[in-house]
Amino acid sequence: MIVRQAANVLEIMEFFAQVKKPATLAEIADHFGWPRSSTFNLLATLSEKGYLYEPRPRAGFYPTPRWLAMARMISEVEPLPPWTHQLISDLSAETGETASIVAPAGVMAVFIDVVESKAAIRYFATIGHRVPIHATASGRALLLQYSQEERDSVYRKIEFKQYGPSTPISIEAVETELRNSISRGYCQSFADYSRDLAGAAIPLPIGDRRLSVVVAGPEFRIGPKVPEVAALIARTVDRLRPKTSAA
Amino acid sequence: MIVRQAANVLEIMEFFAQVKKPATLAEIADHFGWPRSSTFNLLATLSEKGYLYEPRPRAGFYPTPRWLAMARMISEVEPLPPWTHQLISDLSAETGETASIVAPAGVMAVFIDVVESKAAIRYFATIGHRVPIHATASGRALLLQYSQEERDSVYRKIEFKQYGPSTPISIEAVETELRNSISRGYCQSFADYSRDLAGAAIPLPIGDRRLSVVVAGPEFRIGPKVPEVAALIARTVDRLRPKTSAA
DNA sequence: GGAAAATGTACATATATGTGAATTTATATG
DNA sequence: CATATAAATTCACATATATGTACATTTTCC
Secondary structure, eight states, X not given: OOOHXXXXXXXXXXXXXXXXSOBOHHHHHHHXXXXXXXXXXXXXXXXXXXXXXXXXXTSOBEEOTHHHHHHHHHHTSSOOOXXXXXXXXXXXXXXXXXXXXXXXXXXXXXXXXXXXXXXXXXXXXXXXXXXXXXXXHHHHHHHXXXXXXXXXXXXXXXXXXXXXXXXXXXXXXXXXXXXXXXXXXXXXXXXXXXXXXXXXXXEEEETTEEEEEEEEEEHHHHGGGHHXXXXXXHHHHHHHSOOSSOO | OOOHHHHHHHHHHHHHHHHOSOBOHHHHHHHHTOOHHHHHHHHHXXXXXXXXXXXXXXXXXXXXXXXXXXXXXXXXXXXXXXXXHHHHHHHHHHHSSEXXXXXXXXXXXXXXXXXXXXXXSOOOOOTTOEXXXXXXXXXXXXXXXXXXXXXXXXXXXXXXXXXXXXXXOSHHHHHHHHHHHHHHTSEEEESSSSTTEEEEEEEOOBTTBOOEXXXXXXXXXXXXXXXXXXXXXXXXXXXXXXXXXXX
16 A cells, blocks of 8 residues: 555655755645645645755745755665766766666665666666566566575565566566576566666675666667677676675 | 654654664564554555665665655755855854754744754754744844844744743744844844753845854853854854855 | 464554635735 | 735545554574
8 A cells, every 4th residue: 555645755855856946835736736735734744844944935845955964864874885886887888878786675676876878768767766676687687696485485476467578477487587697697688677678787796785787778779789788797897896805 | 734644754764864774664663653554554655666675685674875866956956055064164163062054944943054062961953953933043033134024924823932931922022132133233042942052143144045043052051152152153154155246 | 393473464444634615814916 | 005816724524544453474493
């Protein structure tokens, strides 16, 4: 069950992140199609908690720097080592496609760092974006790091859906693809989940964290180059990952 | 009316900002005394929206960097000019007390930047902290920047409460104190709102934004020095505020 | 290795909550 | 300056939602 008002808080914040200027109650209510009275309650709650204020008279609400302060406190814990951002930055520059660091979240994989392609036609992904763990290159690069029991436990929760023609729709199909990935040396996906999207990924364990790197883009552009992109990823990881000790 | 689940989202985030490590459903539920099922729904919602993930197997949830990305986008708009942080940083260093930049939010004043005193006994304030606009030095330094009509409109919404012995409990009392502040050259408060707390504040208009600076600390320590602290604030603003154009 | 304890998940139901309509307050217009 | 129009609040009630209970899964401990 989705908690509506919890989701609404996130929507409001995303709204402000997008418009980047103060907004009045009426504007917010209209934007979302929410009743004024409900919007009033929500804004009052956020204000009362110190997360919204009124920067200038009659110009409406805007988030306080408290969001930033809180986000910083949260993120200063075990941040990704700097070389991982360098990694996807280099990969994106060299391939011209979108490169990301991905982490597990139950049956999903979450993008925790992203450098977007600059091409007009590109894979549009943002930090926080989620994809099914079994139906994507990045996700399978995570699954490769699980034990058989852990994988089984994940499989039990997956609802297998036919997202595209090549989506694996059974545990066996996923396991087969994982075995193929191992012998191939990298994970790949050709529109397994998103239409027209292809990508190459490899596991990226850091300490006891299970992450993966993925480069993805439109099938017509990246498709034929998937093997060489995968090789590039491996080389770049080799180059950037600190050799001394387990990073 | 307070929107409970909206407030809960904030509480969860504050919880993570405090403990700085992943937490399981059970831990979170126990911490807040929430039912498991409700906690489950909330965590599922935040996860689904890409704001929580599971950094390592069976270690529970933690916020994704999406919070940080969003907070950055929001805060890169009209950030406070760097000299204001320098200002409170210097003031805190020189006085040994807590110094803050404050902005209006209806009948309240919000702390939008804070440098805390390092003393063991100190005014503990964080970004986002809110105080009544009429019953604090910092708040009155904001009110001084309002027109009479704007002030009247604020007064109508204030619930006058006797927070302490010297709290102004009527419109007239507030207006009198404002007039005194003008002739005095700064705003002050001696436990008008918080017990044992005294402070000095002056208005700090920046562009069309109405802000104020305040230095506050325990009454016994800062009380006798309020006039000189106020003078110091004024001198420091003079020193740091860019002279060219309206900053 | 097996039983017990703890944790995570699903669902129906009573109730806390969102909202439409009414009221008050602020702003624009003639 | 008075009136019209728009925005912000308040409030009572119907309904969407939080939760108690039951079940499943995982982990711990002996």
